[in-house]
Amino acid sequence: MPTLSINGAQIYYEDSAPNQDNLPQDQQKPVLLFAHGLLWGTHLYDKQVEHFKPNYRCIAFDFRGQGKSEVTKSGYDMDSLAEDAIALLEALEISKCHLVGLSMGGYVAQRVALKRPDLLHSLILLDTGAEAENPEKKADYKKMLRAIHWLGIKRISKKVMPIMFGETFLNDKSRKQEYKTWLEHLRQNNKKGAMRATAGVIERDGVLSRLPEINLPILIVVGDEDKPTPYEEAQKMHFAIKGSKLAVIKQAGHSTPVEQPEQLNQVMSTFLKLVNTQSN
Template identity: 85%
Template sequence: MPILSLNGAEIYYEDSAPEQANLPPEQQKPVMLFAHGLLWGTHLYDKQVEHFKPDYRCIAFDFRGQGKSEITKSGYDMDSLADDAIALLEALQIKKCHFVGLSMGGYVAQRVALKRPDLLQSLILLDTAAEAESPEKKAGYEKLLKAIHWLGVKRISKKVMPIMFGETFLNDKSRKQEYKTWLEHLKRNDKKGAARATIGVIERDEVLSRLPQITLPTLIVVGDEDKPTPYEEAQKMHFAISGSKLAVIKHSGHSTPVEQPEQLNEVISTFLTQVIA
């Protein structure tokens, strides 16, 4: 199992082409780094990795406290998680990458872009935001935290699904098995890890005021059924980052890589073609 010790945490990652590291730079594929959302893991991007790996070296990793990474006592604030992502790139000797981040992964991606723009070739922000959590949403997440503490993630997972997925996915009977698969992924979360990661998300500071500093090619994507980070949040980032592109994925909630993988892959592919050109 590929594990790296980074900033006091054992971080799990998956690399579609580790042999690329031994090739001369001019022969190496461009790198895509995938950062998942809260309560998920590398599996969130399975369909993106499958699509892009013929042309890109795809690296996905689990944040501390989630997936197969270590549950540490601290280090769950967004800046510390950004430092973990930077340390991962440095440990793998990745000089440049296209950074893809969804929700929590997007909060982290923005901070990496602000801290170390030299490591990024482009920034791809999925179903995310740049502002601090609103008081209303914070109160809702605090209720979720209490439920996790008293009941565990398994007992409340069905109530979390409508936050993570849009109505189209949830009501599609032909995707019932997919629903069950993702419900099982949620249930596997460790209580302590999930709680600490959630606190990190709801207590994050805003970076919207700093986004004009980002000059990287940037793609911002939002599902038209996304409730946690709706279109208005995507639009704010779009206005703040000069030259950024904004795409809306139809019939998708907060988990576009799962809900509408073909649409998303096409949007990302078009963007990357423009960046490389």
């Protein structure tokens, strides 16, 4: 199981082309780094890795406290997680990548772009926002934290699913097995790790006012059924970042890579081709 010791934590990652450093520079694939959303892990991007790995070196990692990474006592604020992502790139000796971040991963990705734009070819922000947590939602998430504390993840997992997924996915009987698979992924979360990660997300500062500082090709994607970060949140980022692209994924909630992988892969492919053309 590949892990790296980063900022006091054992961070798990998956690399589709771990030996490509041995190849001549002109034969090396560009890197796609995937940062998952709250309570998930590398598995969130399985369909994207499968699609892109013929042409890209795909690296997905688990944030501390989640997936297969170590549960640490601290380091769950968005800036610390951004430092973890930066340290991962440096440890793998990756000079530049396309950074993909969903929800929490998107909050982190924006901070990486503000701290170390030299490490990025482009930024792909999925189902995320740039402001501090809405006070009403924050109160709801704090209730969820108390429920996790007293009841455990398993007892509340079915109530979390409608936050993570849109109505189309949840009501599609042909995807019942997928629903069960993702429910089980939720239940696998470490209780302490989940609570610390959730607290880090809901206590984050906003960075919307700083987004105009980012001078990179940026794709912003949102599902039309996304409840936690709806279209309005994506639009605010789009207006704040000059030259950014905004795409809406039909019949998708807060987990577009899972709910509508083909749509998302097509949108990402179009964007990446454009970025690669402009950089050549």
